[in-house]
Amino acid sequence: MRTRLKDVAERAGVSVKTVSNVVNDYVHVSPELRAKVTQALEDLGYRPNLSARNLRRGRSGMIALALPSVHGPYFSELAHLIVREAEQHDLTVLIDCTYGELTREQTVAEGFRTHLIDGIILCPWQLGAADLRKREDTTPLVLLGERVSYGADAVAIDSRAVGQAATEHLLSIGRRRIGVMRHLPRNTGGVVGKIRLDGYKRALAAAGLEFDPTLVASVDRAHGLDAKVATDALLDLPEQIDALFCFNDELALVAMRRLYERGYRVPDDIAVIGVDGIAAGATITPTLSTIVPDKQQIAAEAVRMLVERIEGEPDDGARRVKAGFTLLPRESTMGLKRVRRGPRRSTKQAARS
Amino acid sequence: MRTRLKDVAERAGVSVKTVSNVVNDYVHVSPELRAKVTQALEDLGYRPNLSARNLRRGRSGMIALALPSVHGPYFSELAHLIVREAEQHDLTVLIDCTYGELTREQTVAEGFRTHLIDGIILCPWQLGAADLRKREDTTPLVLLGERVSYGADAVAIDSRAVGQAATEHLLSIGRRRIGVMRHLPRNTGGVVGKIRLDGYKRALAAAGLEFDPTLVASVDRAHGLDAKVATDALLDLPEQIDALFCFNDELALVAMRRLYERGYRVPDDIAVIGVDGIAAGATITPTLSTIVPDKQQIAAEAVRMLVERIEGEPDDGARRVKAGFTLLPRESTMGLKRVRRGPRRSTKQAARS
DNA sequence: CTGTTAGCGCTTTCAT
DNA sequence: ATGAAAGCGCTAACAG
Numbered sequence A, B: 001m002r003t004r005l006k007d008v009a010e011r012a013g014v015s016v017k018t019v020s021n022v023v024n025d026y027v028h029v030s031p032e033l034r035a036k037v038t039q040a041l042e043d044l045g046y047r048p049n050l051s052a053r054n055l056r057r058g059r060s061g062m063i064a065l066a067l068p069s070v071h072g073p074y075f076s077e078l079a080h081l082i083v084r085e086a087e088q089h090d091l092t093v094l095i096d097c098t099y100g101e102l103t104r105e106q107t108v109a110e111g112f113r114t115h116l117i118d119g120i121i122l123c124p125w126q127l128g129a130a131d132l133r134k135r136e137d138t139t140p141l142v143l144l145g146e147r148v149s150y151g152a153d154a155v156a157i158d159s160r161a162v163g164q165a166a167t168e169h170l171l172s173i174g175r176r177r178i179g180v181m182r183h184l185p186r187n188t189g190g191v192v193g194k195i196r197l198d199g200y201k202r203a204l205a206a207a208g209l210e211f212d213p214t215l216v217a218s219v220d221r222a223h224g225l226d227a228k229v230a231t232d233a234l235l236d237l238p239e240q241i242d243a244l245f246c247f248n249d250e251l252a253l254v255a256m257r258r259l260y261e262r263g264y265r266v267p268d269d270i271a272v273i274g275v276d277g278i279a280a281g282a283t284i285t286p287t288l289s290t291i292v293p294d295k296q297q298i299a300a301e302a303v304r305m306l307v308e309r310i311e312g313e314p315d316d317g318a319r320r321v322k323a324g325f326t327l328l329p330r331e332s333t334m335g336l337k338r339v340r341r342g343p344r345r346s347t348k349q350a351a352r353s
Numbered sequence C: 001c002t003g004t005t006a007g008c009g010c011t012t013t014c015a016t
Numbered sequence D: 001a002t003g004a005a006a007g008c009g010c011t012a013a014c015a016g
Helices: A005-012 A016-023 A031-044 A050-057 A073-088 A102-109 A129-133 A159-172 A191-206 A227-235 A249-261 A295-310 B005-012 B016-023 B031-044 B050-057 B073-088 B102-109 B129-133 B159-172 B191-206 B227-235 B249-261 B295-310
Strands: A062-067 A092-097 A119-122 A141-144 A153-157 A178-183 A216-219 A243-246 A271-275 A289-293 A320-323 A325-328 B062-067 B092-097 B119-122 B141-144 B153-157 B178-183 B216-219 B243-246 B271-275 B289-293 B320-323 B325-328
Touching: A005 A016, A005 A031, A016 A031, A050 B050, A062 A073, A062 A102, A073 A092, A073 A295, A073 B073, A073 B092, A092 A102, A092 B073, A092 B092, A102 A119, A102 A129, A119 A295, A141 A295, A153 A159, A153 A295, A159 A178, A159 A191, A159 A243, A159 A271, A159 A289, A159 A325, A178 A191, A178 A227, A178 A249, A216 A227, A227 A243, A227 A249, A243 A249, A249 A271, A289 A295, A295 A320, B005 B016, B005 B031, B016 B031, B062 B073, B062 B102, B073 B092, B073 B295, B092 B102, B102 B119, B102 B129, B119 B295, B141 B295, B153 B159, B153 B295, B159 B178, B159 B191, B159 B243, B159 B271, B159 B289, B159 B325, B178 B191, B178 B227, B178 B249, B216 B227, B227 B243, B227 B249, B243 B249, B249 B271, B289 B295, B295 B320
Parallel strands: A062 A092, A062 A119, A119 A141, A141 A153, A153 A320, A178 A216, A178 A243, A243 A271, A271 A289, B062 B092, B062 B119, B119 B141, B141 B153, B153 B320, B178 B216, B178 B243, B243 B271, B271 B289
Antiparallel strands: A289 A325, B289 B325
């Protein structure tokens, strides 16, 4: 048995309350007693029992973050930002992987770590509006993404605007035959995919171009359709594409590799743009043009809304926050940085190890 | 106030104990009572209060995973695997970011979420053996990495062997002037870096080559020495290098970019190898040769050891587990896959969207 | 300013 | 097989 408040109290010759006061940094404690207590605390190596405290306080200071995965550049960065943000509010994040599975998502939405977590941030892939409507658990919940459109606070980027911006960028550099590579259906493919595709169509229309459904390739791992196969499908079209809009950067990386393998040059033959702004996109050659969602904003808004609910924001309907994004034109659309051939000295004096 | 065990008991007309038995799937409950209780449970939408349960049981089923960051390809994958692994043991993982800061690492090692977590997995960057020795908290602790060599269970890959394997690979393809790029000091640069460098030296010695300290470039962000600058330093040496061993894949990616910018071809002019096996390495061109630590094993061993400690494994000294790794030779050392020039049909019939 | 005391909701002897 | 009751360690309401 570890030392309890009571043990400390006995040792210091004071009451439990006083010790508690010291531990919790209450103001009204005489300096002498405080000193005595602090000493006893030290001597005994007291560690509060958070379970007991939480039980008593009815709050734990923990929130759950449920993501399809913490692996992968997008979610790992998001998780990181949310952890940081939560810290600002003295909240600890408990991470849960749903693997995008419906049952797990339901478990999270429906009574999950009850009374142990004060709130939940969930990024659903399969969960539907119906699930949310019949939700009985009252733990505050904030959703990430546009997938579900009912019953809880949510923060998401405007996928239509994203699709439109990417397409417009490609159009602006003179491309007219723009292939699209999207995920189906467990990823950005579902609702988000549709909306993004919608933005693509809209941009085409605005440019007076007709939408050609054969230009849309779908990656569907369940059916063995990976990004490589999808790229091939697009390349094997009778009329050659001159640009490729990938719904995320990882797809774009694979596609660019495939383009290389088949002898196409990026962006000369085919310009490529992705979405997410993963780190690798900045270092590969050509560097990858991309649309970067404002993840910091997503994290901040999600935590903010959750905290508000926890603090007792009246549940007057679900709130919906749109997060921003930035188009980052790089070499995969704008052209390669000129290269100095041969081993030469850098223009700037280079530092030695 | 949410419904408690007591409420359910009243509704079902039984005692609290019986309800508890049902909730906990105890055996000796008559079918009729069980049915009644189950019904009441449903009706009232009972959710157990985990804080109370944990207080009573003296266990929480949660472990903390403290990493410098969850962002970044290496740690995010490791985190993912540990979460998975913990799940197998009915443990929930609570993630904590230390940012590699000493005070945070100390906080984690020393009474952190006391009695709320059953154990800790910590990947320290700064924490020293002294910190561990004077550790008073008794929460089971498992360390990740070779940084700290005293006072707690640890699992790590053999950095010397890694350094040696990478170097030998470079030597085996005929390279003789092998540059090294390492991190200082908060990253793999400290202890691990030294050990890895040791492996490098050893491999050189075995090949009858002399160690040339000018071939070692150090990346040190604190002093504005990024991977680009370090690459330049290596390239500007009087005698040209023909290979580059980067202590992690992210450095290697940046280095390869810089090599491109300065007109060197990989691997023809300079072969490059990294460590970690990040995903992007498989898709960039040239694909990145790398050494892949067996992260699955690291995760499994860490959780296993922790669980053993939690279950009361006698503390008879710290245990040390070495995890394996694999050398993955790819294009950045072995040469580019041949490219079919011009838009041609793929050999295999490509699938259409 | 400090001490006493009553629970928080649950599990768990100990009876029955 | 089920019930009554005693705490787990802490906080907070209430006295003093």
